[in-house]
Amino acid sequence: MQSLRRLFDQLGPIRLGSTILFMVLAVMVARYAWTTPLIQEAERALYDLRASVFAPEVEKDENIVMVVYNEDTLKLTGQRSPVDRTILAQALETIDAAGPESIGIDILFTMPQDDDDLLLSAFKTMETPTFLAYADPRENPEIAFAEHEFLQQFFEEARTENVKPTNIKLETDSDGVQRRWTPHRPGAPPFMAIALTAPNPKFAANDGAIRYHVPAATDVPVFDKFPIENFADPEIAEMLSSFIAGKHVLIGGDFIDRDRFETPVGGLADIRGDDGKMIGLEVHAHMLAQLINDDLPVPVPPWTLWVGALIVAICGGLSALIIGNALKVGLVLIGQFAFFLIFPFVLQNIGVDTLSLPAFGWGVGWLLGYASVGSAARxxxxxxxxxxxxxxxxxxxxxxxxxxxxxxxxxSLHGEKRKIFAVFTDLEGFTKLTHAIEPEMVATLLNDYLDRLSEVALEYGGTIDKFVGDALVTFWGAPIAYPDDGERAARAAYALYLAGEEFRRNVPEGVPAIGRTRVGMHYGDAIVGNFGGEGRIQYTALGDAMNTAARLEAANKALDTKILLSREAMERTGLDWFRPMGRITLRGRSTPVEVFEPVPDWQDDQRAKVTAVIAAHEIGDSSSIQALGAMTKTYGEDLGLANLLRRLKKTKNGESYALG
Structure with a gap:
């Protein structure tokens, strides 16, 4: 309270008014986030994430079957729009005979066809409750007046005690995503999912969120789906009868260019094996499954949204007055933001409809509250x-x-043990070059070279440790570690070599030839931190990872290679660039190291051949070396490959080759 009183004492009328205004704005943003531009998009994205994460996983819905016209059907019938009605009439006869629970047809009959009489005849004999798609031109402006007139006429002729109209209109949000049921309009036919089942009072409003299901396994879909032509073929239809007996059958189109919808679970396209969009018929199937399972998420009362908005704005303002160390303040702030993000996920998980519940808006409201008070207090x-x-x-x-x-x-001066990817480089022959040219040219070349390599290291997110003459020392994994550190370090190692080659090609005239840039990379333990004393400190890494990387860089000279990675580093890159280069014992080490060289321009089968030779050598198959000899003839300029052949000839059973 004292902190709050001091704050108001320091505020003049203008600042006090602006603070109150911003607090009101914070409440309004937190309350109306779902209808506020820009914030609305973030809310939708977070809801889609919640709906995807907690979408019920099912083995397969045994209550619903989809029968579809697809691209193969169109090729078979030679008719695209409107779809062939003869095949529908034949399929309806077969489906009706199998005894399904109900049939819903998501096809609009807006144009006359020669086979209309055959289809109308099939409708007249239907014993299964069947519901035909109906569309009101006031809700579907794409339907012309003449088309609506024919639709009305068709319904009059098709209507029987068992054949009735149903509303199939799907209304997406303004971003084109199908998240919610279509509200029922007075005078319109019942919505398809409701028409196919007994009326459910819980779904009377017809305006809640759709609970999409996702498959528990990638090879088993949520709903069975059969091409409609299978049911028009008597021989195939008889075998499929058991799949539809006693079930709700939905008939419609499955085309790549129409009637496809974005859904909250569209991000799970890899699981479903599609492009992330869902055909309208499948959207109806999900709503029907939701209704059959009586799965209506609990709505959030509007008054709770106001209470939540007030709490959020007040918490933001009070947080600006917290006095304490950085850890205490940080924990409080992080805890509040974590609550804003996690709380809607918790509600979604327990069956609450979070389609109107703010999450991002709460965060923005909190920030406005924090800023309005904090601008005058901190x-x-x-x-x-x-x-x-x-x-x-x-x-x-x-x-x-x-x-x-x-x-x-x-x-502060301290170190910590970390797993890092260490990368060392060295410019071959540069020391000898310094004795052959003027000191000024040495400085120019060295600065140019190190600038090129530094730019590459920083581009790939590396921490530059130090320069040792012409050598660059970098590492990944500290001070911050990322999941793709290994890949970025490996790509950087290869790019450093290429940068060295570019440098060689651009030296001024009169400068003797410059050697290659050799690179070594290893993954392991290191002590990382600030070292050097109070007067001059350096953020650096010490330990086995750095020493091994340095020795691997030096080993390139003996192995006639350009870039060497240890197995520990290679296995963590996530790349398939590498060919094995045998097992070696580095200078000053007793434990052998399996080394690999990146050859991204090689084909997979080429790398596999070298791998097979190494594997055969390890079990004593010396004849396998002949295959490697043939490859060295193909790659005559590949000195590393030729070197590997010589080493394998000198060793047996995969033993390590010791570097002198």
């Missing part, structure tokens, strides 16, 4: 900022500088 700690800014000159990597600005305590 400042950044000047001592910490000055401390961090003075330390920036002691760090080369921008990533480290950014971390220091966020948390000055990271400048």
């Amino acid at each position: 400042t950044i700690n000047s001592k910490q900022r000055a401390f961090a800014q003075s330390a920036l000159g002691k760090y080369l990597p921008k990533s480290i500088a950014t971390e220091i600005l966020k948390d000055p305590e990271k400048l």
Whole structure:
């Protein structure tokens, strides 16, 4: 309370009014996030994520079957729009005889055809409750007046005690995603899912969220789906009768260019094996399944949305007044934001309809509340900022500088054990070159070379450790580790070699030939942190990972290779670039290392041949080396491959080749 009183004492009338105005704005944004531009898009995306994560997984729905016209059907009948009605009449006869629970037809009959009499005759004999798609031109502007007139006439002729109209109109949100049921309009026929089952009072409003199901296994769909021509073929239809007996049958189109909808579970396209869109018939199937299962999510009362908006804005304002250390403040703020994001997921998981529940809007409302109060009450700690800014000159990597600005305590002298990807480079023959050219040219070439390599390392997210003469030392995995560190480090290793080759091609005239850039990469333990004392510190890594990477870089010379990775590093790259280069014992080491060289321009079968030779050699099959000899003739300039052949000839049973 004292902090709050001091805040109001310091505010003048204008600032006090603006603070209150922003607090009101925070409440309104938090309450009406679902109808506010831009914020609305974020809310929809978060809802789609919730709906996908907690979509019920099913083995297969045994109550519903889809019978569809597809592209093969159109080729078979030679008729695209309107679809062939003879095949529908034949299929209806077969389906009706199998004894389904009901039939829903998601096809509009808006144009006369020569086989209309055959189809009308089939409708007259239907014993199964059958519902035909109906569309009101006021809701479907794409239907012309003449088409609607024919539709009305067709219904009059097709209508029987068992054949009735149904509304099949699907209304998407403004972003084109089908998230909710279509509200029932007075005077319109019952919606298809409701028409096919007994009336359910819970679904009377017909305006809640659709509960989409997802398959529990990739090879088993949620609903059985059969081509309609199968039911027009008596021999095939007889075998399929058991699949539709006692079930709800939905008949419609499954085409790649029409009647397809985005859905909240569209992000699970890999599981369903499609493009992420769902045909309208399947949307109806999901609603029908929801109705059959009596699965109506609990709606959120509007008054709770107002209460939530008020709480969010107030929490944001009070959070701006928190006084304490950075850890305490950080935990409070992170905890609140985590609640805004997680709470809707929890409600979705327990069956609450979160289609109108804010999540992103709560976060924005909280921020507005925080900003409105915090702008008059808080400042950044000047001592910490000055401390961090003075330390920036002691760090080369921008990533480290950014971390220091966020948390000055990271400048303290300490180290931590981390798993890192260490990469070493060295320019072959550069030391000898320095004795052959002027010092000024040495400096120019070295700066150019290191600039090129540094740019590559930073482009791929590496932390530059140091320069040792012409050598560049970098690592991935600290100060921040990312899941794709291995891939980025491997791509950087190859790009560093290519940058060295580009440098060689662009040296000034008169400069002797410059050697290749050799690269070594290893994954392992290292102690990472700030070392060097209070007077001059450096963020660096020490330990086995760095030493092994350095030795791998040096091993390139003995193995006639360009880039060497240890198995530990290679297996964590996620790339298939590599060919094995045998087992070696590095200088100063007793434990052998399996090494690999990236050859991204090779085909998979070429890399597999080398792998097979290495595997055969390990079990004592010396004849396999002949295959490698043939490859060396094909790749005459591949010195590394020829070197591998010589080493394998000198060893047996996969033993390690010791480097002198």
